[in-house]
Each structure stands twice: as C-alpha cells, then as structure tokens.
Amino acid sequence: MEIKGRFPSTVIWNPGAITLLLLSGRRPGEFESNMELAQAGPLTIIWQSGTPHIASRAPRADDRSGEHTLHLMINLCSRWDTSRREQIELRPGEALIVDSRLNYTLELASRYEVVHVILSPQLLERWVPSSGRLIGRRISGTSGWGRPLIAFVAQLSPQLIADSPVPVSVLADQFGALLALVASEGTPRPVTRPEHDLRAQIRDCIAERCCEPGLTALDVAKALNISVRTLHRALTASNEKYGGLLMASRAAIAMRMLKSPLFRRITIAEIGRRAGFADASHFSRVFYRHYRQLPSQLRGEA
Incomplete structure (x- = not known):
C-alpha cells in the first residue's frame, strides 16, 4: 500500500482502521507516506517512510474500530521525539512500544523510515505476562537483548516474509521470545x-x-x-x-x-x-x- 500526495496541514488518518491518528504537517499542504504491509502469522509488519510530521493519538468518538492493539516501532533513520507522560528522544536504531488506547504524540522532525509491528495485547501477554513494563519504554539497539530484537525485526521485509524458508509462526515466536528477554532486563536508566x-x-x-x-x-x-x-x-x-x-x-x-x-x-x-x-x-x-x-x-x- 502506498499513500503519497498533498494534504491539508492537519488531517485525520485511519488507514484500514489500524488506528486513528491526527497528523499535523510541518509544511502545510504536503504529506507523503510510503507503506508496505505483510502478515507474519499473528503479527502485522509495516515498512513506512515519509515526510516530517506530528502524529497524535487520542481516543475519539468517531474511532469506530474499537480494536485494542500494541505497536512496536523501530526508528531506522532520523531522531524522533515522543511524549506520553514524559518526553522521550528516540534515536536511529532504537525502538518503542505504544498502546493504541493511550494518548501519545510522535514528532518526526525530518524524513523518517520505520519498521512497525502491530500485535494484540493478548498475544504479548502470552510471551510477557507482565507486559505493562514494556509499554512506553525505549528499547536500545546497541545493548542487551534490545540489540538482537531490533536487528531481527529490521530484517522482516515483506519480501522476506513472503519467501520465508520457515513457517511464519516460527518468526512470530522468535519475535515473542526476544521481547520476553528484553522485558526480563528491567527498565534501563535513561541516557542523558x-x-x-x-x-x-x-x-x-x-x-x-x-x-x-x-x-x-x-x-x-x-x-x-x-x-x-x-x-x-x-x-x-x-x-x-x-x-x-x-x-x-x-x-x-x-x-x-x-x-x-x-x-x-x-x-x-x-x-x-x-x-x-x-x-x-x-x-x-x-x-x-x-x-x-x-x-x-x-x-x-x-
């Protein structure tokens, strides 16, 4: 799927009812997003790139999907700022998990490239019983179990999934095992x-x-x-x-x-x-x- 073109400086975006977002462009009248989507068993993998913008998630009366999802986002290119209770700087090679039912804001100051994994809370609970410790937590790609998790997910291109030499359920279980190992490490002290x-x-x-x-x-x-x-x-x-x-x-x-x-x-x-x-x-x-x-x-x- 590809979304590309010129839009108002503020738009409401609901691609396939994945989630409802308020997008605010830094350049009024211009917004570009390139997306490729693949299904890996219970996981939805989306490769995205596009122009700078601010994406805000807040529950709205006109969001009829009613679906509760979790989103692991891996930053591949430029610095982001994200805020919920506090502001977090997400650098290239780092990841963050957000909950679709919680308010959050992502500010992408320059062109971005991201690998985005969508999964259900029930699925995460199967791998990580106390999954709440992962929500809103920055995951480093240079230390601990965050390194193999991010390296693994960054290889899950739509083409690899389509041509996978192993069942996609094995890829999903590998993803879950790495998430469980990340959760077992506890919350790292923020780097200043x-x-x-x-x-x-x-x-x-x-x-x-x-x-x-x-x-x-x-x-x-x-x-x-x-x-x-x-x-x-x-x-x-x-x-x-x-x-x-x-x-x-x-x-x-x-x-x-x-x-x-x-x-x-x-x-x-x-x-x-x-x-x-x-x-x-x-x-x-x-x-x-x-x-x-x-x-x-x-x-x-x-």
Whole structure:
C-alpha cells in the first residue's frame, strides 16, 4: 500500500482502521507516506517512510474500530521525539512500544523510515505476562537483548516474509521470545547527553540531522549549545572534520535506502536528495569514495 500526495496541514488518518491518528504537517499542504504491509502469522509488519510530521493519538468518538492493539516501532533513520507522560528522544536504531488506547504524540522532525509491528495485547501477554513494563519504554539497539530484537525485526521485509524458508509462526515466536528477554532486563536508566563526551554528541547530532539540506557546523553547534570553534576543536582532536562526518553520514543513509526493499521504486537521484545531497553527481562521487562502487552498481546488484 502506498499513500503519497498533498494534504491539508492537519488531517485525520485511519488507514484500514489500524488506528486513528491526527497528523499535523510541518509544511502545510504536503504529506507523503510510503507503506508496505505483510502478515507474519499473528503479527502485522509495516515498512513506512515519509515526510516530517506530528502524529497524535487520542481516543475519539468517531474511532469506530474499537480494536485494542500494541505497536512496536523501530526508528531506522532520523531522531524522533515522543511524549506520553514524559518526553522521550528516540534515536536511529532504537525502538518503542505504544498502546493504541493511550494518548501519545510522535514528532518526526525530518524524513523518517520505520519498521512497525502491530500485535494484540493478548498475544504479548502470552510471551510477557507482565507486559505493562514494556509499554512506553525505549528499547536500545546497541545493548542487551534490545540489540538482537531490533536487528531481527529490521530484517522482516515483506519480501522476506513472503519467501520465508520457515513457517511464519516460527518468526512470530522468535519475535515473542526476544521481547520476553528484553522485558526480563528491567527498565534501563535513561541516557542523558552530559554522559557522552563532546565528540560523541557532535557525531550523534550530525547523524540525526544529516538529511537536512544545507546543514552547517553552525547549525550543529547551536543545537549543542557550543561555539563553532569548540566543535571544530573537538573534532580536530580525533583527526576528524565536520564535512567528512557529514558526507559519511549521508552516504550511510543512502546505502541503507539503496539496500532497503521499501525504496526499490525510488530513483537513485531521489535517494541522494533524501539523504541530503544537493545533486546526483555529487552523491555519486561521495558514495564511490566511501564504498568503492557507484550507487547504480549497488542498485544493480540488489
């Protein structure tokens, strides 16, 4: 399923009665969403990408689906902010579980790519008896059992599910087992920016915002509340340069899009634009410098 086009700045969206959302666009009149859906036994897997927007969920009188669902969302690309009782920053490679009966808001400040798994509360209770501990909890993709869970789900493309060498019920049970292991770890202490060294903060900020056209060192410095001189000095200490990190981050985003089945109908030039490159020739040169092959060669091998 693909939804793409221009809409009012605020719309009510209910795709197939999955859930009812209020969407507020950052650019009035423009909203784009690309979606591919597959069924893996009791799980619904949706690959989504699109333009920046704010999605708000609140129970409404005109939401007649009456269906209670849980949603595991894995952020593959850009930083999100989500809020329910408190605001949580979700970075690329992290996941969050939300409940369709609870109010929440997702703010996607730049183009996004997400793997979205829908399941019933009864199904989750089968694997995790005290499943409430997972709702609204950020799951890290770099430590503990969150790492194999997120890596596993990120491979569940519609094509893989269709061509699965094992019954889809096995994939669903593997998903449930990993969720149970994540729940057994307890709630991790939130990571705050002061705990990172300055260079890590700079790299994170560049990786999160690299798809923004014209992103400058001044933009990153302002976001971190430091001077541009301090930013360059911190990077120079590790023999790094702002421009090099920016191009490497954009090339990595483009590489993921070129490999993703979600983007197979998107042209190479458009992928370069979405990754933040000003023109196709510059995109090709930078990509070749980092991966020793052209984007067209990689697309041809896929």
